[in-house]
Amino acid sequence: MIIDENTLANSIRILSIDAVQKANSGHPGCPMGMANIAEVLWRDYINHNPNNPYWINRDRFVLSNGHGSILLYCILHLTGYDLSIEDLKNFRQLNSKTPGHPEYPNTDGVEITTGPLGQGIANAIGFAIAERTLSAQFNRPKYNIIDHYTYVFVGDGCIMEGISHEACSIAGTMKLHKLIVFYDNNGISIDGHVKEWFTDDTAMRFESYGWNVIRNIDGHNRNSIKLAIEKAKSTLINKPSLLICNTIIGFGSPNKSGTHKIHGSPLGPEETHATKKALNWDKPAFVIPTEIYKLWDSKESGQKKENSWKKLFQEYTLSYPELSKELLRRIQKKLPHEWNKKTHNFIKSLQKTPKNIATRQASQICIENFSATLPELFGGSADLTPSNLTTCSNSVSITHKKWGNYIHYGVREFGMTAIANGIANYGAFLPYTATFLTFSEYARNAVRMAALMHSHHIIIYTHDSIGLGEDGPTHQPIEQLANLRMTPNLIVWRPCDQVETAVAWKSAIEYRGPSALILSRQNLMQQERTHTQIDNISRGGYILKNCYDDVNTPELIIISTGSEISLAINAYNQLTQEGYKIRVVSLPSTNIFDKQDKLYREYVLPKTVINRLVIEASSIDYWYKYVGLHGKIIGMNTFGKSAPSDQLFKYFGFTIHNVLNTAYKLLNRDPIKYK
Numbered sequence: 001m002i003i004d005e006n007t008l009a010n011s012i013r014i015l016s017i018d019a020v021q022k023a024n025s026g027h028p029g030c031p032m033g034m035a036n037i038a039e040v041l042w043r044d045y046i047n048h049n050p051n052n053p054y055w056i057n058r059d060r061f062v063l064s065n066g067h068g069s070i071l072l073y074c075i076l077h078l079t080g081y082d083l084s085i086e087d088l089k090n091f092r093q094l095n096s097k098t099p100g101h102p103e104y105p106n107t108d109g110v111e112i113t114t115g116p117l118g119q120g121i122a123n124a125i126g127f128a129i130a131e132r133t134l135s136a137q138f139n140r141p142k143y144n145i146i147d148h149y150t151y152v153f154v155g156d157g158c159i160m161e162g163i164s165h166e167a168c169s170i171a172g173t174m175k176l177h178k179l180i181v182f183y184d185n186n187g188i189s190i191d192g193h194v195k196e197w198f199t200d201d202t203a204m205r206f207e208s209y210g211w212n213v214i215r216n217i218d219g220h221n222r223n224s225i226k227l228a229i230e231k232a233k234s235t236l237i238n239k240p241s242l243l244i245c246n247t248i249i250g251f252g253s254p255n256k257s258g259t260h261k262i263h264g265s266p267l268g269p270e271e272t273h274a275t276k277k278a279l280n281w282d283k284p285a286f287v288i289p290t291e292i293y294k295l296w297d298s299k300e301s302g303q304k305k306e307n308s309w310k311k312l313f314q315e316y317t318l319s320y321p322e323l324s325k326e327l328l329r330r331i332q333k334k335l336p337h338e339w340n341k342k343t344h345n346f347i348k349s350l351q352k353t354p355k356n357i358a359t360r361q362a363s364q365i366c367i368e369n370f371s372a373t374l375p376e377l378f379g380g381s382a383d384l385t386p387s388n389l390t391t392c393s394n395s396v397s398i399t400h401k402k403w404g405n406y407i408h409y410g411v412r413e414f415g416m417t418a419i420a421n422g423i424a425n426y427g428a429f430l431p432y433t434a435t436f437l438t439f440s441e442y443a444r445n446a447v448r449m450a451a452l453m454h455s456h457h458i459i460i461y462t463h464d465s466i467g468l469g470e471d472g473p474t475h476q477p478i479e480q481l482a483n484l485r486m487t488p489n490l491i492v493w494r495p496c497d498q499v500e501t502a503v504a505w506k507s508a509i510e511y512r513g514p515s516a517l518i519l520s521r522q523n524l525m526q527q528e529r530t531h532t533q534i535d536n537i538s539r540g541g542y543i544l545k546n547c548y549d550d551v552n553t554p555e556l557i558i559i560s561t562g563s564e565i566s567l568a569i570n571a572y573n574q575l576t577q578e579g580y581k582i583r584v585v586s587l588p589s590t591n592i593f594d595k596q597d598k599l600y601r602e603y604v605l606p607k608t609v610i611n612r613l614v615i616e617a618s619s620i621d622y623w624y625k626y627v628g629l630h631g632k633i634i635g636m637n638t639f640g641k642s643a644p645s646d647q648l649f650k651y652f653g654f655t656i657h658n659v660l661n662t663a664y665k666l667l668n669r670d671p672i673k674y675k
Contacts, residue, residue, distance in 0.1 A: 019091040030068030049302030050080035064120025065155035078296035118161030126422020128179040166415030172210030179240040219245035354526040362498035364389040380407035388434035417446035424455040437461035437477040450514040465617035472642030482622035494518040496565035540592030545584035554583035
């Protein structure tokens with residue numbers, strides 16, 4: 001066997017074929033078609049260290065066409081990451097390190113979970129933004145501590161998905177010149193030849209975004225690929241680059257290459273044998289010659305690169321000790337000194353100085369306070385900054401001429417959320433993004449991906465109910481809250497005033513995963529609380545008002561969140577005056593409350609009390625697990641209407657009269673007719 005660069009690329013093809021064949025599942029077409037590009041990029045350009053997959057100054061690689069995951073696994077295996085040949089043999093098997101799509105942080109070397117097409121390139125744009133921001137914050141003359149590229153593989157599907165338009169448009173505007181994207185232009189998708197339904201001029205499209213586009217690259221020719229990368233990395237170019245690589249899907253397969261038949265199915269024993277013969281490969285399945293491993297291995301060269309960086313960082317530390325200390329704190333995701341003391345005092349001060357304000361305003365107060373302590377906060381809104389209230393005195397808007405810590409994403413909810421996932425996974429930043437709650441629908445799959453990856457991303461959704469008023473049912477969220485609450489790993493908060501909002505923010509900062517803060521447009525009354533009640537907010541649910549002697553078991557528990565808490569309190573006051581034993585439970589985060597120990601949950605919501613009433617201006621179905629079949633829910637089972645908010649709440653039954661009569665039914669008392 002003659003070992004040259006084509007042979008090294010073929011080692012990717014062969015391992016991919018063998019793994020997919022053994023699993024009897026997978027997508028061999030992409031790795032076979034992109035193997036030559038991968039060989040050039042990973043052996044000649046990517047700075048990485050398999051001994052330390054989390055070196056902060058490594059280049060980032062994103063396989064946006066994540067169905068070709070075996071391509072990345074083969075590269076990681078060959079270059080020396082902790083991914084054995086046995087792991088490749090377990091491709092797509094239960095609890096393996098080689099799942100069907102790349103999963104972060106399941107496998108060392110996988111930077112982000114990809115699979116839903118188009119999101120990977122948006123995530124990569126987040127990486128490039130994070131690199132540029134971190135370098136602007138910490139680099140100093142002679143010390144480019146943060147200085148690396150982000151490389152992306154995309155396919156036709158990624159380019160077709162709408163999110164690619166959103167994200168790539170803003171990437172061009174931001175002039176992210178260290179972002180290099182390789183487009184696997186093979187013209188094939190699952191249904192066949194894409195020319196029947198995809199006739200865009202992709203090159204012209206990206207040029208209109210402000211990208212540097214390099215056309216007509218032979219994706220199977222090393223010199224052509226290398227020349228294109230050199231052009232993309234030219235210091236004269238201040239733009240992200242799209243390298244259009246013409247490839248043949250399933251390259252090497254005599255009978256299936258160039259067709260959709262090889263996109264997502266194993267080759268089969270006969271075609272596997274024929275392909276290996278065509279590629280002059282005579283080794284058994286999963287056997288790679290030692291000489292090939294040596295030429296692929298990057299452990300020694302990678303360690304040298306990191307050691308060189310460490311030496312530079314040591315010099316940097318001597319010259320800029322405070323900057324070095326701060327950078328390490330952020331990389332290690334440590335909260336600042338005295339964090340708990342400062343946040344505790346802040347929350348306590350809010351309780352002492354009550355304000356009847358919208359929780360979106362309370363959130364802005366929190367951003368102002370926390371950003372002074374946490375420079376890693378990285379904000380943004382989808383063209384709703386004045387409505388979401390997501391800037392503060394420490395916010396500096398990013399433009400192509402000025403770099404800061406706040407992104408005006410434009411009307412791009414999906415792109416915004418996926419980009420911020422990339423910023424979160426990059427490390428050293430805590431991104432927060434914002435839009436109206438009803439528009440979470442645009443971003444839904446990116447929210448799901450954040451939850452799947454445990455990305456530390458704070459998602460702000462304002463205008464949280466029919467209370468936003470005249471904009472009407474198109475803008476009034478109904479089912480969104482239930483959807484978010486039922487998403488695994490996502491912590492959802494719907495606070496009722498500025499104190500609960502501050503606790504929600506603190507919790508979201510401390511939680512190593514995504515949180516959604518659901519905030520009101522309208523002003524809300526601040527509630528009275530004891531120190532114990534303030535402490536119990538962080539448990540997701542707590543007793544806000546109890547029976548007059550705090551000893552008797554309540555006859556009725558009223559559960560509520562957000563803007564409807566005041567209605568629950570008004571009902572409590574009336575029913576208590578009438579002699580009933582009533583408890584009001586504020587449940588701002590059902591996700592966190594459900595994780596509390598059984599004793600605490602029983603203390604707040606004792607099973608013996610079956611008379612339960614929920615009040616929340618959202619979908620009713622979610623709440624049955626708290627009220628049971630015997631309880632009642634005052635909520636929404638239709639869309640809203642366009643009208644002033646006070647009229648809407650009355651129209652849909654969010655009135656003291658309706659709450660009292662519903663309570664009377666549970667208490668076996670005849671309802672009272674009100675004028």
